[in-house]
Amino acid sequence: MFSAPRQTEHRGEHDDLLSAGLGLDGLRAALPPAFADPAHPTAAELRRRALWANWRGIADLAVGGGYGEVYGSVQRVEGREYSAYATVPGAHQPHRVLAQVPDAFDAGKRCLVVAASSGSRGIYGAIAVAGAWGLPKGCAVAYTDKGAGTDYFDLDAGLGVRADGTIGQPEDGDLAFVPSAAERAAAGGIAFKHAHSRDNPEADWGRHVRQAAQFGLSALDRAFPQQAPFTWANTRVIAVGISNGGGAVLRAAELDGEPWLDAVVAGEPNVYVDGARPLYDYTTEAALLMPCALQHKPLAAMPAAPAGAAADAYCAYAAANGWLGEGMAEASNEARAEAAYRRLRDNGWSDAALRAGALSVSFDLWRAVAATYASAYGRYAPAAKRAGKGPDQPWLPFAYAAADAAAQPPTARPAAANERAAWWADASGIPPGAGVQLFAPPAGDPAQALAPLAGLRALWTGQGGDGDAAAGLAAAHRRVREGIAATRASAPRKGVPVVVVHGLDDGLIPPAFSSEPYVAMARRAGAQVRYWQVRNVQHFDAFLGLPALAARYQPLLPYVYAALDRVEAHLADGAPLPADATIDTGLRAAGQPLQAPQLAIPR
Incomplete structure (x- = not known):
């Protein structure tokens, strides 16, 4: 089940388990911890920077926000880390697992907290959730990146991320994510595990969590051989996660077999049950309609503005495609905005959710999430090389590549060594970010610019195209829908609170x-x-x-x-x-x- 094992020690004035020695003040620093050699950071430097990035990506650490004073802890906790790759049977790619074992582990209560990263984050993506609560209490904490994470692969250079976070070649034998030789030959730009593993990792989130817990027990056996074995029967296991991590621990609670899980806490979980709307459905709807709906006056007070194309272009596009009802093609933008708002409200969105959804519009998050999940659900390979024209999948017309963030429009280019070196520590697991951009085919007008979003929506609805295009959409629609159906949750086992x-x-x-x-x-x-x-x-x-x-x-x-x-x-x-x-x-x-x-x- 496990491969590429590593063990590291985290003690002394400048290191620990929770913050790599940075403490609350260091985590609050505006700039990330520097690398002595930006193109070749050490594993310790990468770990410190990954902890800095993941704390800041999850928790409100601002002065006055209450962290470390009203709630939460970043106290020093010394100990050992054990890490490895774990593989779900049948998967093409492994997921990372990590166990943090504090020196002050409480052998009297034998507590193991298991967590899954939020979003698509790397292995430290739940440090502020599980580590901050469990480590100061003397619990060991086990983590999984649940088959996503920041193990990007540079398809042009043929380089990926090793077990210790540094950059290496497939021949090194310990890369966390390696597209197949055929995919590497055919594709260009950058591949990342959530979108391009060909595994639909969300379908196995619960198994990822259980494997992480199993790894946590084995790490405790290694750390305290005199008290081994650590088993489900003699070790209390609590699972916790937020967002995608929350969905993952709920999926873990439903698994059959030997009882292993004592309790679950799920925050803001991305979980899909029969009869509800899955993430992909409401994400693709929001990507197309929310920029328009947010112009409706009762919602306009939210301090965030739509990103990308102007809001009236979204309204015009929605009206032209008949998504706002009859007669909207000639209506005013104000009337279109109200119609978009009514459509979202009728489909279950509350005013509170729409106001907060403005943040996802501003950060172009709906498009980023929809493109990633469409590729994952459909088990698609990285984009094929087509002289910069985009991938071969007409309903998934997106590619990923390095680009200068300040350039308008961004232009794809080969990644530099210092950029590749920082991906594992800096990235969130879903581009754009960390110097990697999400590219759609070039567009000469707003309608062309928004057509790729409509293509993502069509993968859910199955509506669009004609002739051969309609047949291709039908096949892609079935493929994505099957992937989504595989993520449906069931009830937790009885007796697990x-x-x-x-x-x-x-x-x-x-x-x-x-x-x-x-x-x-x-x-x-x-x-x-x-x-x-x-x-x-x-x-x-x-x-x-x-x-x-x-x-x-x-x-x-x-x-x-x-x-x-x-x-x-x-x-x-x-x-x-x-x-x-x-x-x-x-x-x-x-x-x-x-x-x-x-x-x-x-x-």
Whole structure:
């Protein structure tokens, strides 16, 4: 199951498990930790920088935001890390697993926290969720990147990421992600595991989590041989994750076989159940309609502007394609915006989710997510070389390559050595970002520019094209739909307590499409599920460093930590599980620090 094992020590003044010695002040630094040689950073330098990037990508570390003072911890925790690749049977590519074992591991309670990275992040993508809670308590923590992560592969140079994060060749034998020889010969630009593994990793998220937990037990055996074996029967295992990581731990809770999991806490989970809307459906809808709908006056107060093509171009395109109803082709932009808003509301979006969804519009996140997931669900290879004209898949017309971020329009070019060297530490797992751009075919007008988004939507609806194009769409539609169907969740095993925590203002994974139908399904099956719904909380804690957002929203992480506390007390002392709650938070005045009473955490 496991290969390429590594063990490293993290002690002393300038290193530890939680922050690589940076501490809260170092994590707050505006610039990442530097590499002595930017083209050839050491494994230790890459790890430190990856921890810096992943803390900042998940938690609100801004002064006054409350982290480390009102909630959370970045205290020094010394210990060892064990890492390896794990492979799900039948998969083309492995996923990374990592176990952090503190020197102060509490042998009396034998606790293992297992977590999956949020989003498509690398192996440290849950450090602020699981590590920050479990390591200071003397628990070991095991992680998985769940088949995604930042192990990018430069198809032009034939270089990828080794087990220690440095750059190497396929011949080295320990790369985390290697496209096949045929794919490397046919494709150009950059491939990344979530989109191009050909495995549809989301279908195996639960198995990834269980394998990470198994690796965690084996790491404890190695760390404390006198107390081995560590088993499901004598070690308490709690799974936790947020966003995609939250969906992954819920999928782990449903697995058959030997009982292994004692409890689950899932924050803002991306989870799909029968009868609900999957992520790909509402993402592709939002990509096309939300930039227009956000111009509707009741929503216009959100301090974020649509990115890319002007909002009126989205409105015109939607009207021309009949998505806004009859008579909209000649209507005013104001009327089109209202029609787009009504369409989204009718399809389940709340005003709170639409306002927060403006963040995803501003950061071009809907397009990035839709393109990545379409490739993953369809198990597509990287884009074939066509003299810069884009990939061969007409319904997936996107390619990835290095580009200068400041260039307008961005132009694809070969990646430089210093860029490749930083991908593992700096990237989020879904381009654009870290110097990698997402490219669509060149467009001469707004309609051409938006057509690729319509192509992504057509992969869900199956509507579009004619003749041979219609036949090709039908095949691609079936392929993507089959991939989505493979991600459908089932109820957790009976006897496994589950706490779901979700912000009611979430604009990326609205609870109406995810947590709400999951909780209802699980309860119909007799599962032991509790549900906290938190007002004034959206999806991205890390954005709360922006003053306008800090005055509007509260962070999610305090509620995830509190739910973990309550689950731990239930398992250890028989305390009751938390009751369902709709939590009415307070808000900060502009420029004022977060105060504990404003969180209104249930007691």
